[in-house]
Amino acid sequence: MTIRIDQKPQVDFQPIHQSVPITFHYDVHFTRGLFETNNPLLAKIMVADRKARIKQAIAVIDSGVLQHHQQLLKKLQDYSEHHQNFFTLVGKPIIVKGGEECKNSPKLIESIHAFIDQVGLCRHSYILAIGGGAVLDLVGYAAATAHRGIRLIRIPTTVLAQNDSGIGVKNGVNAFGKKNFLGTFAPPYAVLNDFNFLTTLDDRDWRSGIAEAIKVALIKDADFFEFISIYVGELVSRDRSIMEQVIYRCAQLHLQHIANSGDPFENGCSRPLDFGHWAAHRLEHLTNYRLRHGEAVAIGLALDCTYSYLSGLLSQQHWQKILTTLAALGFSFYISELGLTSYNGELFQGLSEFQQHLGGELTITLLQEIGKVREVHQVDLKCYQLSVNVLENWVKSQRENLFS
Amino acid sequence: MTIRIDQKPQVDFQPIHQSVPITFHYDVHFTRGLFETNNPLLAKIMVADRKARIKQAIAVIDSGVLQHHQQLLKKLQDYSEHHQNFFTLVGKPIIVKGGEECKNSPKLIESIHAFIDQVGLCRHSYILAIGGGAVLDLVGYAAATAHRGIRLIRIPTTVLAQNDSGIGVKNGVNAFGKKNFLGTFAPPYAVLNDFNFLTTLDDRDWRSGIAEAIKVALIKDADFFEFISIYVGELVSRDRSIMEQVIYRCAQLHLQHIANSGDPFENGCSRPLDFGHWAAHRLEHLTNYRLRHGEAVAIGLALDCTYSYLSGLLSQQHWQKILTTLAALGFSFYISELGLTSYNGELFQGLSEFQQHLGGELTITLLQEIGKVREVHQVDLKCYQLSVNVLENWVKSQRENLFS
Ligand SMILES: NC(=O)c1ccc[n+]([C@@H]2O[C@H](COP(=O)([O-])OP(=O)(O)OC[C@H]3O[C@@H](n4cnc5c(N)ncnc54)[C@H](O)[C@@H]3O)[C@@H](O)[C@H]2O)c1
Ligand SMILES: NC(=O)c1ccc[n+]([C@@H]2O[C@H](COP(=O)([O-])OP(=O)(O)OC[C@H]3O[C@@H](n4cnc5c(N)ncnc54)[C@H](O)[C@@H]3O)[C@@H](O)[C@H]2O)c1
Ligand SMILES: [Zn+2]
Ligand SMILES: [Zn+2]
Numbered sequence: 001m002t003i004r005i006d007q008k009p010q011v012d013f014q015p016i017h018q019s020v021p022i023t024f025h026y027d028v029h030f031t032r033g034l035f036e037t038n039n040p041l042l043a044k045i046m047v048a049d050r051k052a053r054i055k056q057a058i059a060v061i062d063s064g065v066l067q068h069h070q071q072l073l074k075k076l077q078d079y080s081e082h083h084q085n086f087f088t089l090v091g092k093p094i095i096v097k098g099g100e101e102c103k104n105s106p107k108l109i110e111s112i113h114a115f116i117d118q119v120g121l122c123r124h125s126y127i128l129a130i131g132g133g134a135v136l137d138l139v140g141y142a143a144a145t146a147h148r149g150i151r152l153i154r155i156p157t158t159v160l161a162q163n164d165s166g167i168g169v170k171n172g173v174n175a176f177g178k179k180n181f182l183g184t185f186a187p188p189y190a191v192l193n194d195f196n197f198l199t200t201l202d203d204r205d206w207r208s209g210i211a212e213a214i215k216v217a218l219i220k221d222a223d224f225f226e227f228i229s230i231y232v233g234e235l236v237s238r239d240r241s242i243m244e245q246v247i248y249r250c251a252q253l254h255l256q257h258i259a260n261s262g263d264p265f266e267n268g269c270s271r272p273l274d275f276g277h278w279a280a281h282r283l284e285h286l287t288n289y290r291l292r293h294g295e296a297v298a299i300g301l302a303l304d305c306t307y308s309y310l311s312g313l314l315s316q317q318h319w320q321k322i323l324t325t326l327a328a329l330g331f332s333f334y335i336s337e338l339g340l341t342s343y344n345g346e347l348f349q350g351l352s353e354f355q356q357h358l359g360g361e362l363t364i365t366l367l368q369e370i371g372k373v374r375e376v377h378q379v380d381l382k383c384y385q386l387s388v389n390v391l392e393n394w395v396k397s398q399r400e401n402l403f404s
Numbered sequence: 405m406t407i408r409i410d411q412k413p414q415v416d417f418q419p420i421h422q423s424v425p426i427t428f429h430y431d432v433h434f435t436r437g438l439f440e441t442n443n444p445l446l447a448k449i450m451v452a453d454r455k456a457r458i459k460q461a462i463a464v465i466d467s468g469v470l471q472h473h474q475q476l477l478k479k480l481q482d483y484s485e486h487h488q489n490f491f492t493l494v495g496k497p498i499i500v501k502g503g504e505e506c507k508n509s510p511k512l513i514e515s516i517h518a519f520i521d522q523v524g525l526c527r528h529s530y531i532l533a534i535g536g537g538a539v540l541d542l543v544g545y546a547a548a549t550a551h552r553g554i555r556l557i558r559i560p561t562t563v564l565a566q567n568d569s570g571i572g573v574k575n576g577v578n579a580f581g582k583k584n585f586l587g588t589f590a591p592p593y594a595v596l597n598d599f600n601f602l603t604t605l606d607d608r609d610w611r612s613g614i615a616e617a618i619k620v621a622l623i624k625d626a627d628f629f630e631f632i633s634i635y636v637g638e639l640v641s642r643d644r645s646i647m648e649q650v651i652y653r654c655a656q657l658h659l660q661h662i663a664n665s666g667d668p669f670e671n672g673c674s675r676p677l678d679f680g681h682w683a684a685h686r687l688e689h690l691t692n693y694r695l696r697h698g699e700a701v702a703i704g705l706a707l708d709c710t711y712s713y714l715s716g717l718l719s720q721q722h723w724q725k726i727l728t729t730l731a732a733l734g735f736s737f738y739i740s741e742l743g744l745t746s747y748n749g750e751l752f753q754g755l756s757e758f759q760q761h762l763g764g765e766l767t768i769t770l771l772q773e774i775g776k777v778r779e780v781h782q783v784d785l786k787c788y789q790l791s792v793n794v795l796e797n798w799v800k801s802q803r804e805n806l807f808s
Contacts (some may be wrong), residue, residue: 013434013652018659020428020573020591020668024473034598044453117580122760145549148574148587169424176521183552184588187424227797234415255422264424264554268522290801324552356551358457360528 024187028167030244034155035075043083045190055087055195056121057153060112060139064098065157072130074130090119098131100289102138102392103173103180107355112142116150123147123203126189127189130360132163132205133293137183142173144186144400151189157197159209160294163217163250167191169264170274178353179281179321182365185265189252193251205332206243208294213250214326216370219275220253222371229325232308236330269363272373274354276300278364282350287335298331306387308366311380316372327398347388415612423643432571432655439479447487447596448529449543461557462524464543466518467537468502472604476534493532494523502535504693504780505583506542507577516546519631520554528550530593536609537569537697540632541587544575548590552639553591561601563613564698568620568653571595573668582757583685589669597655605773610647611734612698614639617654618730618776624657626775633729641722650777662704673767676777678758680704682768686754691739702735710772710791715784716779722774727798739797751792752785 033039046055061078067070074091080089094115096102121127127150129139136154142160143152156166172183198206210228216224227249232243257273258264271277281298284291291299302323309319326333354360361377368374437443450459463480470476472678477497484493498519500506525531531554533543534596539740540558547556560570576587602610614632631653632639638646659678662668688695697704706727730737759766765781772778 015434016432016570016659018428018430018591018663020663021429022426022668024424024426026422028420028422030419053765103543113586114578117582117585120760123670145586145588147585148576156604167422169706172552172704175517180550181521181551182517183786185550185552188589189423244417252420255420258420259424264426269528273666291572356524356526360453360526361457 013130015171017283023297024169026188026190028191028193028255030193030195030248032194032196034192034196035072035079035153037079039084041155042079042128042192043086045192045198046087049114049124051124054085055124055126056090056119057087057126057128057143058087058091058119058121059130060094060135061095062098062135062157063095065131065197065200066095069197072338075110088246089119091115096131096135096138096267098173098267098285100134100293103134108138109145109173112139113146116142121150122368123148123150126151126153128153128155128171130155130157130264131161132156133161136161136166137171137180138173140188140254141173144171144184149186152186154188154191156193157193157280158201158205159198160205160212160292161248162193162195162198162248163253164212165293166193167251167254168258174234177285179285182359195240195246195247198240198243203238204292204295207235208292210246210300210329211297211326211331212254212398213246213296214322215275216250216253216273217256217299218301218305218322218367218370219272219365219373220371221249222369224249224253225325225370229244229321229328232325236328239258258403269360270365270375271363272365272375275373276302276304276364278350279303279347281382282353286346291335296327297332298326299333299335302326302331303384303387304365305367306390307379307384308368308374310387311366311383314367314369318367322367322370323394332395333391337376348384351379427569428573430592432592432595432597432659433654434597434599436598436600438596438600439483440478441483444465444487445767446483446532446557446596447490448510449458449596450491453528455528458489458620459528459530460523461491461521461530461532462494462519462525463497463532464539465497465499465532465570466502466539466561467499469604470499471579471789473601494525495519500535500539500542504538504578504688507538508734510577510579513546513549513577516543517550520546520550525550525554530555530557532559534559534561535565536560537565540565540570541574541576541584544590544592544739545577545587548575548588553590556590557594558595560595560597562605562609563602563651564609564616564696566597566599566602567613567651568616568658569697571655572662581689583689587617597651599644599651602644602647607642607734608696608699611639612696612731614650615698615701615705615735616658617650618726619679619701620654620657620661620677622705622709622726622771622774623679623769624661624775625653625797627772627795628657629652629774630730633713633732636732638769640732652766664723673765674769674779675767676769676779677770679771679777680706680708682754682758683707683751684756686741686751690750699735701738702730702733703737706730706735706737706795707788707791708769709771710794711788713784714791714794715770715787717778718771718773722771726771726774728799731802737795752788755783778800 028219127143127197129136143150153167156162169187172180175181231242275299280296285295308314364376365373435508452790531547533540547554558570560566571587574702579585635646680701684700687700712718768780769777
């Protein structure tokens with residue numbers, strides 16, 4: 001409409017239909033020795049927008065990473081000096097305590113914001129987040145909300161962060177005792193997976209991330225599941241080359257899903273990548289985050305696969321193969337502190353929390369066969385109860401086999 | 405890539421290029437008497453997603469609106485009872501103090517988050533935000549960050565909010581003394597402009613929003629500028645019908661720009677809709693928000709148009725027409741508390757703050773003619789200084805004319 005000057009006042013105004021199309025682009029790189037001065041990757045990425053000015057960057061680092069990579073601060077410093085024509089590292093890196101704890105601390109967000117203000121970062125500056133999934137989620141939230149989003153370069157240092165949590169479009173911190181109650185959808189500027197970081201993970205964190213690979217294999221790629229199950233021994237004995245392939249394929253499947261699902265910002269109710277996660281999130285909470293995310297996911301997968309089997313969806317053969325693979329990797333389905341029968345009420349509260357977090361109708365992903373899902377909108381709590389018992393017995397009998 | 409089981413371990417992993425396409429849709433409606441029980445608009449919108457469940461909603465209301473619309477709480481209550489098959493209003497509406505002050509108070513965000521948690525809103529529930537631009541910005545930020553985004557229905561109640569701030573894709577609150585330091589890009593679920601609210605605006609708020617209409621007319625639509633300048637008298641005497649047309653056209657131009665700019669989330673440096681805003685934001689801050697946003701924008705427009713004229717870009721005729729129109733509407737270009745010559749340093753700090761907030765290269769929008777812009781990346785501070793003096797004299801001579 002162009003308003004004509006001679007126009008009579010209108011009485012009725014039609015609604016304006018607004019469509020805002022946008023495409024986010026980012027690359028996920030795989031490298032080794034990211035901060036070696038002869039590795040140009042990071043510096044190149046920072047100046048890839050071809051703006052003449054020397055870029056500004058700050059770094060936020062996971063304390064758990066620093067503890068095992070004591071040269072990191074010096075390397076980062078050397079790297080930035082060596083590439084001073086490309087970028088400047090402003091201020092000292094912020095070090096935050098690694099692990100879930102950091103996501104429970106609103107003060108940390110404030111102090112990252114204060115630092116951004118203090119050093120005067122603009123929206124075309126960079127925040128380098130180096131650490132596990134928890135630190136990346138925290139820093140991602142702070143970065144996404146300052147100036148409505150400062151460029152975030154994620155440098156994931158755990159298996160789980162490299163193959164799942166660090167490569168997607170979400171961030172989050174916990175509030176009101178609820179996991180990821182606060183957060184945004186905010187694609188990163190780039191993700192740089194440096195495999196070398198993985199060597200210093202303890203066995204639990206090495207293993208934990210494999211649960212997400214199994215998850216995505218189960219829902220999308222039977223061949224990939226086969227690959228993992230064949231190389232269980234290598235994964236347990238920390239074969240780097242096999243792990244790197246697992247990470248790459250897992251990252252690829254996650255990224256493809258996000259790009260092609262048609263719902264990257266999760267406005268619908270369907271969330272197949274959250275297979276096994278309703279119980280996982282609840283268990284993390286119930287154990288006060290003593291469980292690693294991946295460890296909780298492994299239990300959640302075992303539970304939802306068992307439920308899929310008991311409700312007649314999944315064959316016994318596939319079910320057993322899944323449980324056997326998880327167990328062979330060293331995942332446990334039984335959590336000692338929890339008398340399984342008494343906490344069911346608590347556990348099943350996870351279903352409604354999951355629904356609330358997703359919004360809308362309850363939508364639970366079940367397994368039809370390895371590589372193929374079926375979504376349901378109702379579950380039978382009695383059958384879930386039975387699934388819990390079956391898992392408990394499965395673990396017991398396994399243990400008896402061990403000692404017999 | 406499908407991993408083959410017999411495959412040799414790979415040594416080199418190619419980067420994965422991720423593209424995440426998404427299109428946001430929302431409608432901007434124009435109505436009167438939104439909360440009359442016989443107006444189905446709001447209820448219809450809430451159930452338009454065709455999900456069977458009765459929807460949950462909470463409301464957050466601007467205290468300044470309530471003060472002048474004392475029936476609003478009762479009407480909202482009646483409306484929700486009348487449409488109880490569609491939605492439930494959970495909890496009592498939250499009332500927040502209207503005006504810029506609310507954007508300076510982090511406690512308010514926390515309490516909205518706490519309320520969302522307490523009543524158990526899910527991502528498919530609704531938050532109704534009723535108020536001026538400041539309240540909408542605050543509530544929008546809280547809504548966008550809870551559960552990574554709860555559906556926000558904006559119900560703007562000022563001219564500025566109906567034609568600009570309430571219809572776009574941004575939210576924000578102030579921090580570290582900086583305007584909108586915190587915020588996100590988060591398109592609303594819907595915007596419902598109820599013209600009836602405008603009758604109770606005081607003259608300053610009635611006028612203030614017209615500045616944004618002039619801004620967008622200057623940069624995009626000479627006919628629209630002509631329309632405004634012809635109907636200045638009607639606008640000053642609060643002709644509702646003319647104002648409604650100004651709002652509609654202004655909203656349309658803003659929405660078109662956001663949809664078609666190719667950069668709705670402002671990743672580039674160009675921001676024509678922020679014409680006149682570098683000085684406006686700084687002046688709001690320098691006057692401790694005594695100036696309304698639109699009043700500050702009017703000064704910013706006058707300044708940047710004068711600069712455009714003095715630097716040889718804009719014709720004298722167009723320049724005079726713009727200043728005359730702004731003045732005829734009652735906008736003032738001179739702010740009494742500020743000795744203009746002494747605060748220039750302070751004022752020009754706004755240029756670097758603007759650059760920081762946008763990111764990257766300084767990009768200032770100037771006017772070439774009414775309806776046509778030119779972007780520049782450098783400005784001549786002496787010429788800006790001169791522009792300030794010219795404006796000061798312009799105002800003085802106007803005043804002398806009045807009293808002579
Ligand atoms: N944003 C998402 O899409 C998404 C998806 C899945 C999971 N997550 C989140 O990710 C988090 C879990 O991430 P995680 O599994 O990486 O665990 P984590 O971040 O809690 O890290 C586990 C431990 O490993 C340490 N660590 C990190 N890197 C190390 C290294 N290279 N060497 C030695 N120690 C190291 C950390 O300090 C920490 O103590 C959870 O908060 C979960 O909610 C987010
Ligand atoms: N998000 C964006 O894209 C965007 C764009 C432009 C401006 N803004 C923001 O908008 C804000 C300014 O908004 P505004 O101009 O609407 O002012 P405002 O929200 O500050 O409201 C001005 C005053 O009017 C009162 N009021 C509101 N509705 C009323 C009514 N119907 N009757 C009587 N009084 C009423 C309020 O209580 C307040 O006291 C600024 O914070 C600015 O930064 C945001
Ligand atoms: Zn997970
Ligand atoms: Zn504005």
